Amino acid sequence: MVKLASMSCDNLKELWNTILDTMALTVSNANFNTWFKNTAIVEKTESSMSIGTNSNFTKEWLQKKYHTFIIQAVNNICPEIKDIKYVVVSTNTIQKAQSNAQVIQTASSVATMKDLKFKRATFNPETLLKSSPDPKTNLNPKYQFENFIVGSHNELAHAAACAAVENLGAKYNPLFIYGGVGLGKTHLMQAVGNAVASHFKNKKIYYTSSETLTGDIVKAIRNGTIADLKDIYKKLDCLLIDDIQFISNKDKTQEELFHIFNALYEGNKQIVFTSDRPPKSIIGIEERLRSRFEGGMIVDISLPDYETRMAILLNKLREKNYSLPQEVIEYIALNIKSNIRELEGSLNTLLIKYQLKNQAPTLDDVKKILEDHIKKPTKMISSGLVIKTVSGFYNIPEVDLKGDSRRQDIIKARQVAMYILREVMKCSYPVIGSYFDNKDHTTVMHSCEKIIKNIKTNANLAQEVYTLTDKIVNSPF
Ligand code: ADP
Ligand code: MG
Numbered sequence: 001m002v003k004l005a006s007m008s009c010d011n012l013k014e015l016w017n018t019i020l021d022t023m024a025l026t027v028s029n030a031n032f033n034t035w036f037k038n039t040a041i042v043e044k045t046e047s048s049m050s051i052g053t054n055s056n057f058t059k060e061w062l063q064k065k066y067h068t069f070i071i072q073a074v075n076n077i078c079p080e081i082k083d084i085k086y087v088v089v090s091t092n093t094i095q096k097a098q099s100n101a102q103v104i105q106t107a108s109s110v111a112t113m114k115d116l117k118f119k120r121a122t123f124n125p126e127t128l129l130k131s132s133p134d135p136k137t138n139l140n141p142k143y144q145f146e147n148f149i150v151g152s153h154n155e156l157a158h159a160a161a162c163a164a165v166e167n168l169g170a171k172y173n174p175l176f177i178y179g180g181v182g183l184g185k186t187h188l189m190q191a192v193g194n195a196v197a198s199h200f201k202n203k204k205i206y207y208t209s210s211e212t213l214t215g216d217i218v219k220a221i222r223n224g225t226i227a228d229l230k231d232i233y234k235k236l237d238c239l240l241i242d243d244i245q246f247i248s249n250k251d252k253t254q255e256e257l258f259h260i261f262n263a264l265y266e267g268n269k270q271i272v273f274t275s276d277r278p279p280k281s282i283i284g285i286e287e288r289l290r291s292r293f294e295g296g297m298i299v300d301i302s303l304p305d306y307e308t309r310m311a312i313l314l315n316k317l318r319e320k321n322y323s324l325p326q327e328v329i330e331y332i333a334l335n336i337k338s339n340i341r342e343l344e345g346s347l348n349t350l351l352i353k354y355q356l357k358n359q360a361p362t363l364d365d366v367k368k369i370l371e372d373h374i375k376k377p378t379k380m381i382s383s384g385l386v387i388k389t390v391s392g393f394y395n396i397p398e399v400d401l402k403g404d405s406r407r408q409d410i411i412k413a414r415q416v417a418m419y420i421l422r423e424v425m426k427c428s429y430p431v432i433g434s435y436f437d438n439k440d441h442t443t444v445m446h447s448c449e450k451i452i453k454n455i456k457t458n459a460n461l462a463q464e465v466y467t468l469t470d471k472i473v474n475s476p477f
Contacts, residue, residue, distance in 0.1 A: 011355065013098065015077065016041045018352050021345040022073040023066075035061055040097035042089055047082045049074065052089035052097065059086045076369075077353050099132060138207040139197060143190035149315055151308030154184060157299040161188050164270060164297075165195045168203070168238065172297035174261075174271040178278050179301030180426055182341030185274040188301070189240050192272055196238050203237040210246045214253040221252065230256060234263040237270065244273040244293070248284035249452060261292050271296075276426060283449050309333040309343055316347055324350075328366050335370065346370050383421060383435050389472050390417040393464070402436045416465060418444050419451035424469055 016039075024032050035058055042052035051070070053059050062070065063086050074081050133140040150158045157177050164172045175192075177185050193205045208216075220229040233239065239260070247253050264271055275282060278300070279293035304312065310333045317324060332350075336343045350369055354361050361369070391398045394413040401414055414436065421427045421435070422444070429441035429448075436444075455462040 011352075012041045012044060014348070015352055018077060018345065018348040019070070019073045021341065021348060022076065023069060024341065035066065038091070038094055040094045042087065042093060042097050044081075047080055048085065049078075049081050049083070050085045050087050052087050052094055054089065054091045054094055056088050059088050062086050077349055078356065133207075137193060137197065137205045139193045139205065140190055141194060143187045144194055145191045147315060147319060148184065148187055148191055149308060149311045151304050151311070153304045153308060154188070154301045157188060157301050160297050160299045161192050161272075162195075164272065165192055165199065168196060168200070169268040169270040173265065173268070174273055174293065174296040176273045176275065176279060176293050176296060176298045177301065178275045178298070180276060180303070180339060182339030183301045183303070184340055185301060186242055189242060189272050189274050192270075193238060193240050196270070200237075204235060205238040205240070206233070206236050207240040207242065209242040210244045210250075210253070213241060213257070214247065214250050217253050217256050226256065230260055230263075233260045234267075236264065238272075239264055239269070240272045242274050243276070245275045245277060245282050248282055249456075251286075254286050254289050258286070258289050258292070261289075265292070281429070283445060284452060303337065304340060306333055309336070309340075312340060312343060313347060316344055320351070322351060324361065325363075327363050328361055331363060331366055332370065383425070383427065383432075386420050386425065386472055387417055387435065390420070390468060393468055393471070404437065415447040415451050416461075416468065418447040419465065420469060420472065422448045424472065 020032075020036055020039075023036055038058070039051055039053045039062070041049055043050035051062065053062065067084070071081075071084055074084060145158075145162065148158065157179075160172050160175055161177070164175045177188060179185055190207060193207050196203050196205050216229060217226065220226040241257075247257065261271060273293060278298060279285075279290050282290070282293075310329065313329050313333055317329070328350075332343065332346050336346050350361060350366060353369055354365075387398055387401060390413055391401050394401075394409065394416075396410055396413050400407075400410050401417060405411075418432050418436070421432045422429070429444040432444045433439040433441050451461070451465070455465055
């Protein structure tokens with residue numbers, strides 16, 4: 001084994017990032033942050049790979065719960081990897097691996113990375129280094145307005161975000177951006193933060209997710225430092241909270257956030273939220289908070305059209321300094337429709353795979369490589385699959401599951417199915433209602449709320465929902 005210089009290390013980092021992109025599509029945000037954030041490839045041979053993490057608990061969890069997903073994602077890019085080990089390493093080692101410092105790899109795979117025909121330059125380590133978030137603001141310089149492609153799907157959100165920067169705290173406050181997964185909410189929100197940072201040198205900006213915020217608040221309450229924490233927040237000029245839907249049912253966080261919000265709002269400080277749904281559809285939040293969310297500007301981001309998908313791909317290629325045949329790019333843009341993260345993921349899979357193989361891709365190769373990516377959306381959006389799986393799991397005929405029976409076991413299964421359609425597939429309440437003999441959306445809402453409440457206290461139910469979700473997400477159909 002030899003230690004490599006920085007170029008091949010970039011490659012391992014990029015390889016892992018591509019694998020993580022795939023994982024991010026499969027697991028929930030919360031799970032992703034918990035289990036995958038502090039991981040890196042710390043060793044790679046021709047047929048094996050070691051994934052490093054900094055705790056034994058995470059190591060075991062990855063091994064037990066995610067190994068099947070991980071091996072699939074890895075083999076999609078590197079079919080020669082037969083063996084994946086999980087190892088505990090120091091945080092320092094992970095940070096080094098994540099920032100392209102020393103990583104170990106065999107010499108034979110180095111040769112294949114040289115002299116690539118279809119690519120004009122290697123990954124630019126400078127860009128990669130620059131793309132880690134600033135620890136003070138949590139802003140990642142890779143998310144800018146300059147590399148945010150505007151199409152009809154995000155035009156309004158983009159315009160509102162620009163206006164918020166230009167009239168900081170005065171117009172569109174709060175700005176509430178909502179839309180499905182992987183459609184650019186975080187990018188746009190971070191672009192607001194980065195633009196504020198570059199336009200106004202002294203403004204204090206802070207980006208956080210509602211899950212991190214919840215964690216910080218819980219910790220501060222435990223340590224008796226909640227007043228200090230609130231003080232820090234109240235001194236900000238621009239607060240960006242991502243994925244605010246996760247504060248549902250977090251009563252203490254909601255209370256503290258309400259006070260932070262009021263202080264900032266009254267001081268004309270800018271607040272931006274993102275969410276996977278509009279404020280009125282976030283269940284389990286206090287009314288006073290919901291009305292704050294609704295008090296400024298609410299904009300949505302929907303699915304990009306073909307032209308926008310092409311523009312995004314071309315832009316990503318330019319950023320990475322790659323070129324691919326036009327028909328290949330068109331094929332990706334035509335077939336990957338569900339979200340932009342997946343679009344980027346497909347492109348990265350392709351680039352990494354061919355970087356490793358040292359061959360320019362043909363249209364046929366691309367079709368083969370992207371098969372998995374292309375199949376996924378249909379699999380992911382099939383409500384029939386959810387209903388079928390839940391029905392099989394609880395041994396309740398589909399017609400009863402969809403019908404009006406008040407038998408306790410049927411009601412429970414029905415609620416679980418609705419919950420999964422909502423949480424995993426992000427279907428709207430009325431749409432879910434339509435799958436269950438046209439039930440009213442309030443019935444669906446009530447069902448979802450019930451499951452959210454019960455899984456907190458009922459470990460068996462939580463396990464059932466977990467197992468079912470796992471089955472559905474991993475179904476080969
Ligand atoms: P979300 O937060 O909505 O789940 P992200 O902001 O994380 O989605 O976007 C997923 C990926 O797609 C990111 O890498 C982001 O840079 C990219 N992306 C999304 N929208 C655009 C866009 N309009 N132009 C360029 N890249 C985009
Ligand atoms: Mg996001």
